[in-house]
Amino acid sequence: GDSVTQTEGQVTVSESKSLIINCTYSATSIAYPNLFWYVRYPGEGLQLLLKVITAGQKGSSRGFEATYNKETTSFHLQKASVQESDSAVYYCALSMNTGGLSGKLTFGEGTQVTVIS
């Protein structure tokens, strides 16, 4: 089946430093998946951070960026300068809109990001 891998379970980074969270995917369909980053702040539900549905395109939101790379099947999340308010759990996910009824999301394991001052 489809799968998403995030290699870092926890990341600690100092305020104003850069952040990168790695995400790679595997999709069984010949079609390209839609790719998402969701974020979960403490005490809240998951919320969409950004999404990209076209290979080669970049998505951005709140200073975060991610580029859909179909050659390396990657969708890494980056931010040039983090703030304490960016402390959260970040999830990479994919969905396939090639048929079937579920429209489900397949998630990576999540990366806990802690920003220290």
Added chain:
Amino acid sequence: EAAVTQSPRSKVAVTGGKVTLSCHQTNNHDYMYWYRQDTGHGLRLIHYSYVADSTEKGDIPDGYKASRPSQENFSLILELASLSQTAVYFCASRAGLGGEDTQYFGPGTRLLVL
């Protein structure tokens, strides 16, 4: 902003007991989902529904039932709760396939089975 609420937010249940988790959405969305998350794992799909009075199995449906009595409400039922069902449960909604595919999540329910 889309709104999905869940109740209860946390629950302690006994092994073998019945547990019902509730989800309510005000987005007028067709699709609703139940996911579970275990520590160190991503969210996994338990059940979903694309129309009232109908539910479908997801990837890990064993030990769970679902009910969609109306477009707005979607419940997850554990008839005989087990220790292995301790997890955080998330409900989500989205518009129908072919349209906007963003899923909107509730805050989660933390379930502890003792």
